[in-house]
Amino acid sequence: MLSNSLTELDRAHLIHPVSSYRSHEKAGVRVLKSAKGATLTDVSGRQLLDGFAGLWCVNAGYGQDSIIEAATRQLRELPYATGYFGLGSDPAIRLAARLAELAPGDLNHVYFTLGGSDAVDSTIRFIRYYYHAKGTPQKDQFISVECGYHGSSTTGSGLTALPTFHTGFGVPYSWQHKIPSHYAYRNPVGTHPQAIIAASVAALRAKIAELGADRIAAFYVEPIQGSGGILVPPPSWLKAMHAVCKAHDILFVADEVITGFGRVGPLFACEEDDIVPDLMTTAKGLTSGYVPMGAVLMSDRVYNTIADGAGKTAVGHGYTYSAHPVSAAVGLACLDLYENGLLKNGRKAGHRLMEGLRTLVDHPLVGDVRGRGMLAAIELVTDKECKTPLPAEADAARRIFDRAWDNGLVIRAFAQGVLGYAPPLCCTDAEIDGIIERTRTTLDQTLEDSDLRAAMKG
16 A cells, blocks of 8 residues: 555656656656665565666665764764855865875865766866966867766756757757767777777867867766766776877866766776876765765866966855765765775675676677676677667667566666666675676566567568
C-alpha cells in the first residue's frame, strides 16, 4: 500500500531529471528505501548492487558512519553560515585549504557551489570577468568537445555536446563551439593513440584559426567523457590539448565532476595526466552524494587577475548555499576516508572491475570494453567487424536497465547499448565479481531479443 501510494504521489507531483515525463508516469517510480556499502534496498525489500554509485557520486559507499557523524555534529553546532558579508565557518575554510593542498599545481583558490552544473556555470562567469579585468573582453568564445557533458545549467548545457540537453532549449549559443571527440572506438582516423591525438590537436588548432586566438576565452574538457558514453582518451591526449591552449593563451578548464575523488585512481585525474588546468570543476565525490556540494578550483593567475581587476568593488557572483558548513563538514570526512584507505581500495577494485569486464569481450554483443579505474563501459553491437550499433527499436536504454535491475544490478544504460559502470570505491572483491556476473546474465538475456537476433542475422 505504501509503495502504491508513493507511486501515485510521484506521478502527480515529482518531476524527474532527464526523463520522458509521460513515459515515467506510465512506468511508475522505483522507490529506494535504504543502502549500505555498495548495496541498495528498495521498498519491496529487493537488494541490488549499485554499479553506478547513485549518479557516479557515492564514491565512499553508503552508510559511512564517519560521514553521518560529521554531518550530525555540524547540524547541531552550526547548521548554516553565509559566506556573504565576510562571514565564514570552520569546516568551509578548512575544506578549501585542504582541497588547495591536494589539488595539482597552483589551484589554490576554491569557490563552493551546490553541484557540478553550477560549478561549470560559475567558471563561465569567472572567465568572462577575468578577460574584462585584463582589458580583453573580446575573448568571449568558448570551445568544448563533442560527446562532452558540462552540466545542465542554462549556459553550461550549451558547452555540453549531447542532443538531449539542447533540444527545445535554444542552446548552444553562438559563442559556444565544438571539436570532434577522441572517441577511440569510432574515430574516423582509427584506434592508434598517436593518430587520435594528432587528429584532436589538428581539430583544436583549426577551430582556433577559424575563430581567432584573440577571440577564444577557454577550452572545456573532461579527462574522461562521462555522459557521452565513458569515452577514454589515449594517454597524453589531455596533455597535448593543454599544450595547444597554453600556446594560444586560452584558459584550460578541466571538468573533474565525475573523474575527481578517486573515480579513476588518483584523487584527481589531472594528476595522472600530468597537467595543471587554469580552472577545475568538481562535485559528486567531493561529498560522495551525501549532501549537495561542488567546487571551482582556480589558479593563482586567474584569481589574482580577477581580484586586482575588481579592486575594492565586489565580484558580483554568489550563491546562498555556497560553502555550506554541513556540506563542508561532509567533504572533510570524505577526504579523510579517501586518504585512509578508500583510494587504495578503489584502485584495487578498479583493476578487478576492468579485468572482469574484459572477460566479456568474447560475448556476441560486446564490441568494446573501455575504462580507467572505477569508471568503465561496455559498448554493444550487432556486428563486431562493422561496429554496427544496436537498432533503435531494441530500446536498449530501457530494456537493459530493466533487465539488470531484475538481476539485482544497477548500471547506466545509455541509448544504443552502451553500459556504464562507476561503482563505489568501497566495493569488495565479491561485489565486483557480482557486478560482472550479473552483467553477463543480462547480456545473455538481451541476446535472446528477437529484434537483436534479426539485426545480427541481417
